[in-house]
Structure formats: C-alpha cells, structure tokens
Amino acid sequence: MSRIELKTHDQVHYMRRAGLIVADIHRALREAAMPGITTRELDVVSADTIAAHGATSNFLGYMGYPATVCISVNDTIVHGIPDDRVLVAGDIVSFDCGAYIEADGRQWHGDAAFTMIIGGDDAAPLRRQQLNAITEESMWAALAGLASARRVSAVGEAVEEVVDDHVVSDGWEAGIIEDYTGHGIGTAMHQAPDVLNFRARGISPKLRTGMVLAVEPMLTAGDIETVTMEDGWTTKTVDHSDAAHWEHTIALLENGVSVLTAPDAGAAGLAPYGVTPVVLD
Ligand code: MF3
Numbered sequence: 001m002s003r004i005e006l007k008t009h010d011q012v013h014y015m016r017r018a019g020l021i022v023a024d025i026h027r028a029l030r031e032a033a034m035p036g037i038t039t040r041e042l043d044v045v046s047a048d049t050i051a052a053h054g055a056t057s058n059f060l061g062y063m064g065y066p067a068t069v070c071i072s073v074n075d076t077i078v079h080g081i082p083d084d085r086v087l088v089a090g091d092i093v094s095f096d097c098g099a100y101i102e103a104d105g106r107q108w109h110g111d112a113a114f115t116m117i118i119g120g121d122d123a124a125p126l127r128r129q130q131l132n133a134i135t136e137e138s139m140w141a142a143l144a145g146l147a148s149a150r151r152v153s154a155v156g157e158a159v160e161e162v163v164d165d166h167v168v169s170d171g172w173e174a175g176i177i178e179d180y181t182g183h184g185i186g187t188a189m190h191q192a193p194d195v196l197n198f199r200a201r202g203i204s205p206k207l208r209t210g211m212v213l214a215v216e217p218m219l220t221a222g223d224i225e226t227v228t229m230e231d232g233w234t235t236k237t238v239d240h241s242d243a244a245h246w247e248h249t250i251a252l253l254e255n256g257v258s259v260l261t262a263p264d265a266g267a268a269g270l271a272p273y274g275v276t277p278v279v280l281d
C-alpha cells in the first residue's frame with residue numbers, strides 16, 4: 001500500500017473549504033430531490049452548485065465517469081449515473097459527490113454521500129426507512145470511534161456493531177458491502193489507506209494526527225453480492241435488495257476529530273457518542 005499522506009494544519013483548512021462546498025451540494029440536492037425530477041436534472045443542480053463556489057468536480061471525468069454526482073436508486077448500491085430516470089415517492093436514493101479547490105499549487109478534495117427517501121420517510125416501507133437509519137448510524141458510530149481508536153480497523157468494528165444492534169431492535173440483519181470501501185483523501189480523492197466497513201483479518205494502519213479519511217458504509221436490506229452493469233459503473237445488489245450509502249470526510253487532529261464535509265463539523269451526529277468535534281471555521 002502506498003504511503004498515507006499526513007496533512008498539516010493549513011492543509012486541513014484547505015480541505016475544510018472543499019468539505020463545506022460538498023456540504024452545500026448536498027443541501028442543494030436534498031432540496032431539489034422530489035417526485036418527478038430526473039436524476040440528470042439533479043446532476044445539473046450539483047454541477048451548478050460546484051460552479052457557483054468556483055470549485056471543480058472530482059467525479060466528472062474520474063476514470064471516465066460522466067457526471068458530477070453518483071445517484072443510486074433502490075437496488076443500486078453505488079456509482080449510479082444520472083440519466084432520464086424519474087424519481088418517484090418512496091425511492092431510496094443515495095447521492096455521492098465531491099469537489100476540490102486549489103491551494104498551494106495542489107488540489108484539496110472533499111467527498112461525501114447521503115441517502116434519502118423521495119417524498120419523505122413515510123413514503124417508503126418501514127424496512128427501507130430502517131435501512132437508511134442504520135446506514136447513517138453506522139457512519140456516525142464509525143466517525144465517533146475514530147476520536148479514540150488506535151487503528152483504521154475501528155471503522156469496520158463500529159459498522160458491524162451497529163448492524164448487530166439492529167438485528168435485536170429491528171428484527172432483521174443489514175448486509176455490509178465488502179466490494180467497496182472508504183479511503184484516504186487529500187491531494188487526490190482516493191488515497192491510502194483503504195477503510196473497510198467490516199472486520200477483516202490482518203494488520204490495519206495506525207491512526208495518526210494529520211490523517212484524513214472518507215468513511216463510507218454501504219449497507220443492504222439483503223445479501224452483499226454486487227454486480228456492475230454494462231455501463232461499467234452502475235453497481236447493484238444481485239438479489240435486488242435495497243441499498244443505502246452514507247459518507248463523510250473526517251480529519252484526525254491533535255486535539256480531536258473534525259468532520260470536514262458536515263456544516264457543523266459533525267457536532268450533532270457525534271454528540272450521542274460523547275464526542276465534540278474540533279471546529280475549524
Ligand atoms: N463513490 C466513490 C467514493 O465515494 C467515488 C466515485 S468515483 C466516480 O469514493 F467516478 F464515480 F466519481
């Protein structure tokens with residue numbers, strides 16, 4: 001595995017600027033996503049928001065990816081390409097996007113994803129609502145865990161624990177996707193280390209001040225087998241079960257953690273775990 005890029009204080013501030021732009025794309029997408037809109041129209045919302053900030057999409061053109069956002073509907077787990085599909089009430093839809101800014105002659109990237117139910121939570125069956133809630137919770141548990149953990153493997157442990165807890169409270173077991181992982185992020189969108197969402201054998205990198213990670217659990221309401229469509233991107237569950245995906249970019253700092261892609265630096269999401277984030281702005 002290639003070297004992990006450790007960021008200076010100034011560099012984390014550059015990444016916060018990118019993170020706040022990503023947060024604003026999410027805000028715009030959330031407001032615009034409603035029954036009757038096409039996913040292509042939502043890509044325009046994303047592209048316009050990035051342009052309004054004078055930033056650049058890190059998704060558009062990435063290995064040939066044709067849009068500024070991945071929009072993954074129902075049984076699509078990740079990398080759904082915006083097209084003429086019309087969203088309907090009750091769809092469970094993930095939005096994954098990012099942007100970079102330039103500073104000190106380099107790119108500084110942000111990357112985050114959220115999932116929502118079109119037309120409001122009540123428009124979907126209970127299990128779909130639960131899937132989204134479990135996935136979001138697993139992300140916050142993992143982010144909070146990084147405040148005191150020793151190794152990157154804490155992410156997978158936290159995700160598995162949340163999934164296990166919900167077997168008891170909800171009465172069914174979410175599947176944790178293993179074919180896709182989170183990642184380091186900084187002067188490029190995807191860097192070392194891989195951030196696994198499940199417990200795995202083998203040694204995991206030690207957490208260090210200056211590390212910035214994209215934590216992004218993907219859960220399903222069924223099995224974890226994935227299949228990628230002919231377009232080379234759209235990745236679905238083989239059993240056509242629903243999927244959800246949440247992601248934030250988090251910085252490990254000397255005095256704590258800061259969720260760079262959350263407007264409140266993660267304060268609300270981390271609070272249930274007794275973690276108060278560092279606020280950089
Ligand atoms: N979904 C990936 C991530 O969050 C990035 C998407 S790659 C792209 O790490 F090509 F679709 F942009």
Ligand code: CO
Pocket residue numbers: 111112182183214216247
């Ligand atoms: Co990512």
